Amino acid sequence: MTTVDVDPARTDPLADRIRSLVLPDRVHGSIYTDPDVYARELERIWYATWVYVGHASEVPEPNDYVRKTIGPQQVVMTRDKTGAIHVLHNRCSHRGNLVCDADRGNAGSFRCPYHGWTFANTGDLLGFPFNQGYGGSRARAELPGLGVVPRVESYRGFVFASLAVDGPTLREHLGAAAERLDRLCRLSPEGEVELTAGWVKHEVTANWKMLVENETDGYHPQFVHSSIFSISGSGIGALYSDKSTAVTRALGGGHTENDLSPEFRRLGVPMGWAGTPEAKIPDYVAAMRATYGSETADEIMINGSPHVMIFPNLFVAEIQLFQIQPLAVDRTVQHVTAIQFAGAPDLNRRLVTQCVGSVGPAGMLLADDAEMYERNQRGVAQRQPEWLDLTRGLHRERVDDDGHTIGTATDETSMRAMWRHYRELMT
Amino acid sequence: MDELGVVANEFATVSVSVDDRGNGTRLRLEDLRTGTVRHLDALELESIVWAPESWMRALLDPSAHRWRDAERGPARESLDEP
Structure with a gap:
């Protein structure tokens, strides 16, 4: 059997193109206008590296929350009852509705306006109406809560988040x-x-x-x-x-x-x-x-x-x-x-x-x-x-x-x- | 009756007042979106203060009371209280 060593870079035409568009002393105009480049930016930068989300002073009290963003992604930055800060995806785990609409508020739990699914401000699913349709309350343990952004760290009150599970620490990122x-x-x-x-x-x-x-x-x-x-x-x-x-x-x-x-x-x-x-x-x-x-x-x-x-x-x-x-x-x-x-x-x-x-x-x-x-x-x-x-x-x-x-x-x-x-x- | 104010966020709006029309004071809570009212006396309030977090989480399950399935009994039993 013949094996072929594949250079990953060689199988990535978009990477080749970007290399040709971004040079040490000039950049090509299409780097600002190409939707394929933008799509890769979301995956490689906005959804992979540390991105600034908000400041701890914006959620000073337990159960405060503010709506924030990671690129085009809508997130909610919350401070739970214990004082810990979380960054949650603003999307109901039932039908995908935006759960929070207000720019800021104080709430220990969020109730989706579409079908009433209710979540703690840590993302945990607390329940949903008429649970016999799911076989009773025990279904709660099987159903997902709000999406939790996997990495959240702060420096001097500046809260950053990363959608990537692994990667450099925030301190390494900031340098x-x-x-x-x-x-x-x-x-x-x-x-x-x-x-x-x-x-x-x-x-x-x-x-x-x-x-x-x-x-x-x-x-x-x-x-x-x-x-x-x-x-x-x-x-x-x-x-x-x-x-x-x-x-x-x-x-x-x-x-x-x-x-x-x-x-x-x-x-x-x-x-x-x-x-x-x-x-x-x-x-x-x-x-x-x-x-x-x-x-x-x-x-x-x-x-x-x-x-x-x-x-x-x-x-x-x-x-x-x-x-x-x-x-x-x-x-x-x-x-x-x-x-x-x-x-x-x-x-x-x-x-x-x-x-x-x-x-x-x-x-x-x-x-x-x-x-x-x-x-x-x-x-x-x-x-x-x-x-x-x-x-x-x-x-x-x-x-x-x-x-x-x-x-x-x-x-x-x-x-x-x-x-x-x-x-x-x-x- | 002393109106203390309205506690509101985007998910609920509740008027809070101290009702002193009886022989002692009690808290009056009114869900302004439906008009549903609940009174809480001092011992009930103290019990809430001391209740574990799991109790509050269970209370927030919509199926627990307000939106529970018909075969599990009246969903709005609190309305029948005096």
């Missing part, structure tokens, strides 16, 4: 990006952030990867956001210039950041990153100094908040947090909220106001980006030229003391890193 969440939490006098300001959902007709790329693209702000910068007198635009000491950094695992802290340190203004003078938030400044001591508190308040994209869907942009959710190859939702710091009510009020102006329903920042996403999606559908260029700053990339690749504030180091990781996952 160096975890320290950015630490940096964020240090801005609270109590060391915690709270996502309690409510959410705005922005849906765009664009592929999700355009959003991921844009989040740490330091090349666009001076163009796309020039109007809000000029109206508000913001100095943010200058942070993203060739004169800026800020850097773009590849953190590994597809995670990237615009590290603006060198520029904030050069300017040396506490809370300069938030555009809020210390005099306007005296309680916050006092609380920070009481917690950390004056010197360390000033250092924390000067360095500011991170601007980090944690692949594939968590973006912390200094004062606001975005959760990216693909709905289809050309439809994406950005869920956005103002970050709130525990123990900082005076700062939090200002952050909400700022976020209303930047990313609220009539906000001037995200609307600019949304316009670019949708124009980009229409643009890549055109036939020529076929490729998108990724070479900006390639010749001047360096490796920092921590071994991370860095570029200047406006270089496309972050995009190249994201695509390298993407290619590994997809092929």
Whole structure:
């Protein structure tokens, strides 16, 4: 009998195609528009790796729950009576109806509105009406409960889930990006952030990867956001210039950041990153100094908040947090909220106001980006030229003391890193 | 009678009040979706507080009471209570 050694890669034409579409210095336009590529992204990225789901502060009390998403999948994040957090598929095990409809609530059990099947907030099936039709209550043990997402872990209150039973731990997945969440939490006098300001959902007709790329693209702000910068007198635009000491950094695992802290340190203004003078938030400044001591508190308040994209869907942009959710190859939702710091009510009020102006329903920042996403999606559908260029700053990339690749504030180091990781996952 | 408020989520809506029309106080619960009422006196409430979690889980089985099969007896027997 003759045996043939089969190279799995050779039997996967889509993998071959993706390898040919994602190159170190360019990507093909069809990577944003091909439904087959999108279908594989769901299986290889959204349903296989760690995906950010929600924050523990969104379910503060026993039996609190919130509806969340993992890509197009509808899930419910619950806190049970014991305090443990679960992520459940929002699908009745009887006829597949959505079980939870409200965005948030408090319930120890969920009753499907279709036929009354009732589930604990851990996913266990508690019962169903007229059980003689199933031979009595004993059938309960044989029938399935709600689907339970197999792996749920949190870091500093940020809850991630993975639909894959096996794989790297969350800490391994986050790698160096975890320290950015630490940096964020240090801005609270109590060391915690709270996502309690409510959410705005922005849906765009664009592929999700355009959003991921844009989040740490330091090349666009001076163009796309020039109007809000000029109206508000913001100095943010200058942070993203060739004169800026800020850097773009590849953190590994597809995670990237615009590290603006060198520029904030050069300017040396506490809370300069938030555009809020210390005099306007005296309680916050006092609380920070009481917690950390004056010197360390000033250092924390000067360095500011991170601007980090944690692949594939968590973006912390200094004062606001975005959760990216693909709905289809050309439809994406950005869920956005103002970050709130525990123990900082005076700062939090200002952050909400700022976020209303930047990313609220009539906000001037995200609307600019949304316009670019949708124009980009229409643009890549055109036939020529076929490729998108990724070479900006390639010749001047360096490796920092921590071994991370860095570029200047406006270089496309972050995009190249994201695509390298993407290619590994997809092929 | 002191109306304490309405406890509601997307699955049920129940009005809660303290009924003091009798010789002592008791809790009055009204399922606002059907108008069904149950009173609970202090000892009944204390018993609920002390009941094991398995008791509450069994209570939440729709077939246990409200939607049980006809051959198992009246499904809405609580309505017959005074």
